[in-house]
Amino acid sequence: MTVLTERPAPVPEDDAPAASGQLRLVVAGSVDDGKSTLVGRLLHDTKSILADQYDQLEHVSRSRGADGFDLALLTDGLRAEREQGITIDVAYRYFATPRRSFVLADTPGHVQYTRNTVTGASTADAAVILVDVRNGVSVQTRRHAAVMALLRVPHVVFAVNKMDAVDWDQQRFAEVEADVRRVAQRVGIEHTAVLPVSALTGEGVAAPAPEWVEGPGLLSLLEQLPARRSLTDEALRFAVQLVVRPRTESHPDYRGLAGRVGSGTVRVGDEVIAQPSGQRSTVVGIDGPRGEQPEATAGQSVTLRLADELDVARGEVLSGVDDPTPVSRSLQGVLCWLSEDAAQARQRVLVKAGTRVTRGMLGDLEQLWHVDDQQWQDGDGHLELNDIGRVTLQLAEPVAVDGYLEHRRTGAFLVIDPDTGVTLAAGMAGGHLGEAHTAS
């Protein structure tokens, strides 16, 4: 068996600096817009498909009567998906260029799977929404743009696909681009790019597009995007996951609060306040994965030692004393309902915000978001699967939760069924969330 054949090690093509960190990407779009082909194209052109996968897929392509290699087959991994030719659930793909590595959440395009788009978007640094240049903006384009805006995905790129099918008609692209920009503005997407591509031929993706196209192709653009909003500039948020108390011979008195810095920076000597308890202390030590460190920034998993032996437990959030996390016994916010069983007013639920789980009760549906015309309207009853609505939850105990607009990480929560443990809804705290969507 020949295991190793020649494949050049990746070398940067020019002197452009490497982008920092992995980029988490969500790709959305209707099935017919060529999403599977685009994902296949990204994997193929970054040489992320290895020979054995290639042989296997070529075999499957042929056995289905396809002419050559069907890029879309790369993304459908489950039996039912291949049998029915549809994507059922979010799949995660990995590819890398010489400049950066990517985790791509490949989400199904069907309307009934909006919940999977929410799943993919919740962790994404950037989104790619596909638009078929022949059809222009569709209901799905508006829906996906709206979900990305609501979940505050920092960068949204619209890939206007199938440009080969219109002979790279510059005029047609300009029309679609104008429509896309209106949608983006209407749903409140801050940073957007609109690129013409052909996933089928690869032009505008990794290969060059015709001369009239300005700016970088899709892949170079993705290489250059910042990995995440500058979370280190935000206020400190540190949800306590675990109290580490070894009581061993070597560490008899060690007591540390383990967690991951959600945003901001914490330094030795900083005064911090734990919410909801309101206790204050000073950080005297920060233990990271490679020993003691003088500070920890957003994204790092560390253990903090405090000057005072406070009764701080899992579920509390540490912040700087000047900007503590708000504490409340009710949560007003937006829910994306993810369960097939509709939400009922006064339904008893569990709420998991950060590391705290508390009992709660759903209030009435205050407003329902009509995705297709992007308007909040008065609720006419209960929330059903894939609905997005405004609801106030009453809680059994106070929790420390930020507004999602201010802090994406500490402003999100889950609504859980107390009997089965099933996740019923994705929640985002804040009374004004989504208001950009009604401004037109």
Place this chain on the structure above:
Amino acid sequence: MTATTEAPDVTGLSPTLADLEAEAIEIIREVVAEFDRPALLFSGGKDSAVLLHLARKAVWPAPLPITLLHVDTGHNLPEVLRFRDEVVADGNLRIEVAHVEEWIADGRLKERPDGTRNPLQTVPLLDTIEAQKFDALLGGARRDEDRARAKERIFSVRDAFGGWDPRRQRPELWNIYNGRHAPGEHTRVFPISNWTELDIWAYIEAEDVPLPDIYYAHERDVFLRDGMLLTPGPWGGPREGETLERKTVRYRTVGDGSCTGAVESDATDVRAVIAEITVSRLTERGATRADDRLSEAAMEDRKREGYF
């Protein structure tokens, strides 16, 4: 783990690896905090070695409050079992070993006609989970290994039969993991889901994670079967028509000896291994795992039955 008094080294990893490490530690801490009886699947392979390394960092300086669990097919390579036992002894860890042989001896399992025992692991795994009342199982599976694994959540709730139903998976939102489950169900947790084979090796290099020496090039008697270089052992071989040859090889994955092959390689250290897989045109599973070649959806079918 370094002592807290040592100089800080927060720049020792690439930004990508540092992110992946922080994410894995966060996930492991959620498991330690939320479950009563977590276990960590430890085979002695590279992914479980990295997972164990991360788990110990996650709770440092406390001792690991997690039992290790290994399903021994009876066809494991002796070098790997030796490594497993050394890690357990050196780290003062607890391990529970389920021996497939015992299930075959008392009739709960039957040997397969093709002799491979990898698919036989599922029943002993589920029996042990039930007997030990484990409520969460940490595993070193990665989404880049297989297209069925690409669909896997980080927290994956399994029914009483250990079954995985890809159509009924819970949405997984932000970094808020939901491990709640009904009685009888348990949760599988995959903290290194987002790592690739190269990330694993880069981390092994950066952190000096010990591995069984069969991961590095060595001389070994092997024979060719179904395009794979197998080592002789209790699984039989060489059979008629198969000839034993002395070759310089290494393993890219370790598992049941009947279906895990070696690759020809001169890579005697981590750096050389990284150079080798960077230019390899085969995936680790395509190169060395016969069980994944059984059908187009071999991994999916095994996962549905409760396999990891």
